[in-house]
Amino acid sequence: MTDPAVPADRAEPSDRAAGALILAGTPLGRISDASPGLARALADADVIAAEDTRRFLRLAADLGVDLHAKVVSFYESVEAARVPGLVDRIAGGQRVVLVTDAGMPSVSDPGYTLVAAVAAAGLAVTSVPGPSAVITALALSGLPSDRFTFEGFPPRKTGERTRAFGALRTEARTMVFFESVHRIGESLAAMAAVFGADRPAAVCRELTKTHEEVRRGPLGELAAWAADGLRGEITVVVAGSSGAGDAPPDDATLLAEIAALVAGGKSRRDAVDQVAATYDLNRRSVYALATARR
Structure with a gap:
């Protein structure tokens, strides 16, 4: 039963009598980074919406969680179709836990549309806080972290990517990007061309995993280092503009x-x-x- 001294929006997810959407952060790498709250939320769930059901079931097994919930897929292509049914379940008093492959749901991962729909319906949304690649990379980068902007994945097409970076050329805040292993070399080269080859940056690869690597340096050097591609999950942190001496694009x-x-x-x-x-x-x-x- 919920402690009456604790506001309803601060109650533990597992203590809720009414239905709720619970955003559950999952480890970036090490299973030992999972919180006790994650295991409890999974064990108490009525429905678990997972970006990759097979990967989630491995996680649950590694955590030793005895699942009683219905597990459904919730990835980009099916997200819109799944939302109405999940909202109905929450309205009916069920606890729906949303998990993505790593980190917090809805941060460049499925989840935003479900959160918006549940909130619009006047239903409860809460979370089991967990790891975030954005914050972890920012902290490890050695770049100013008092003010930053998260830009997600840059556009895939060359022209669109260049324009996106161009719009950020005078951004004063530290910038954080995600990028795929297949495009990291091109993206770093484009960043060096638009932001300037001397702009400080850090490439964070495989955070919290066995082969974790953080490479710091000017964008020009990082672009040359990554020209042949990299492996693993990648987060790029780029220093903001100093406001003076920014080189124009070549x-x-x-x-x-x-x-x-x-x-x-x-x-x-x-x-x-x-x-x-x-x-x-x-x-x-x-x-x-x-x-x-x-």
């Missing part, structure tokens, strides 16, 4: 972005205007560069 980067905008349907003139505005460059100089290389 000509190749500007031309690539203009070409991408033109390929996307913009006129060359509009593409030049957008690129010049993004990087606060003289429009005539950018236009001269674009026409000279045609």
Whole structure:
């Protein structure tokens, strides 16, 4: 029974009489990092929505949890279809625990739409706090952590990725990104071209796992180091702009972005205007560069 001295929104998930959505943080690597609260929430759940059911069942077995819950998949492709049914279960008094493959649900993982739907229905949402790759990498990076921005995964397409970095070129806060093993070399090279090869950064790989590695240095050096690809789960932390001396993107980067905008349907003139505005460059100089290389 819930302690009447504890506000309802602060009660332990396992103590709730009414239905609730419980966001459960799972270990990034070591099973020993799992909290007792995670095992308790899983054991007490009526339904467990898991990003990868097979991976979750291995986790539950490693934790020694005797599951009584119905386990359903909850990954990107089925997320929208699953939400109404899960909301109905919560409204009916059941406890639904959401787990993703590692870290906290809804942080570049499935979960946001379910949280929003449950909250909109006036139902309870709580959590079993757990590890976060964002905070762990930020703390290990050695870069300023008093103010930061989490940018998730950069766009996959070259032009879109360059534009996304361009919009962040003067961001003063430390920036945290996720990236896949297949695109890390390209992303670091694009960061070096847009933010400047000397901008301090850190690449954090396989956090809390056996082969954990944190490589710190200027973006240019990190891009060269990762050019042939890396293995494992990767988080990149990049220092914010100092506000002075930020190098403008090189000509190749500007031309690539203009070409991408033109390929996307913009006129060359509009593409030049957008690129010049993004990087606060003289429009005539950018236009001269674009026409000279045609």
